[in-house]
Amino acid sequence: MVIIMLIGIKNASKLIGISIISCCAVLVCTMFLNFYLDLRSIESEITSESSMIFYNAQVSTAKVVCLVSGGCLLITSVVMLIFYSKHYIDSHKKELGILKALGYSNLKIAKNFWVFGISAFIGTAAGFGGAFLLMPRFYALQNKDKILPETGIHFHPAILLYFVILPTVGFSLLAIVYAWYKLKGPVILLLKENLQVSSKISKHRINHEGAVPFAEDLKRSTLRSKKALVFFIIFASFCFSAMTQMSFSMKDFSSEMMGVMMLIIGLVLAFTTLFLAITTVINGNTKTIAMMKVFGYSQKECCRAILGGYRPLSYIGFVMGTVYQYALLRIMADIVFRDLEGVPSYQFDFPVMIVSLVVFILVYESLMFAYSDKIRKLSVKKIMME
Secondary structure (H helix, E strand, C coil): CCCCCCCCHHHHHHHHHHHHHHHHHHHHHHHHHHHHHHHHCCHHHCCCHHHHHHHHHHHHHHHHHHHHHHHHHHHHHHHHHHHHHHHHHHHCHHHHHHHHHCCCCHHHHHHHHHHHHHHHHHHHHHHHHHHHHHHHHHHHHHCCCCCCCCCCCCCCHHHHHHHHHHHHHHHHHHHHHHHHHHCCCCHHHHHCCCCCCCCCCCHHHHHCCCCCCHHHHHHHHHHHHCHHHHHHHHHHHHHHHHHHHHHHHHHHCCCHHHHHHHHHHHHHHHHHHHHHHHHHHHHCCHHHHHHHHHCCCCHHHHHHHHCCCHHHHHHHHHHHHHHHHHHHHHHHHHHHCCCCCCCCCCCCCHHHHHHHHHHHHHHHHHHHHHHHHHHHHCCHHHHHHC
């Protein structure tokens, strides 16, 4: 009997966001962890006290970067994987319901979601390979003053295992388990695509029915129903804020190369996450936008109802990123490099923060304008005929 393969490579390719985030995480963590392991091999060769202080600072830096950056990006990747698994199931309820009606078990269907792990493999493999391409330059900059003995670049199989193989297997298993959990419901819920689960309406809401304009109520319900997208919007702003500000101060604690790398990674993460989040919001509300146009709502009102609720959240993300980068650099200055001579004390850089905020406002509002134009071009006839 031919087993129907419902999930294909084409569907997994939509998880490009996971690949990019995984690539950034593994790139940074592989460089620092590999450098840390190679440093440990020359610890016995260090004789002077000043060299040992510098050695300890480098080791602590590697640990902080791996734990903070890697942990943050890992959580984001997991949230994104769960979100897209749920989005796929919600978008293919009828096909999944038919398979269940034909006798396919939940586990048999869910096993096909293993291909979602391919996105993690592409990202981690690219990050791992890219790290080794950058390592010669990275190692040279980390010890540019020749304080430590010469450190060679070695291949550590454990890094490949923990940063490439295990994440791929783990993400595949997570996608399978989550899909199995979501498919446990009755077949009728999958076959009835437009079935809405009734929600409890509070007494306060009933007593004030009609007090809130439709567009404002739609804005609130959009935020409530898309909690994962709220996280992505905040995360995108967080990355832009933290990485752009941190990149200008990183040269005092590491190197200009790390500053440039953090800036590029921050911008890539911010734009990728923001693009995927807003595109998903608009694609998931095309019929709502069409109906609003039919009832005479203007383009500006449609944009305010669908996208307007995310604007304050983006600025909250920017503030969180500012606080995060300040706290992290204070830790670097006051704890990691406190005994190292020549490292300046860190003070919050207001001019850099103002420049970053201005650029963020210009970029964010430009994107909102571009998506507003996309909403204007949506064809009501085409949407309603789908």
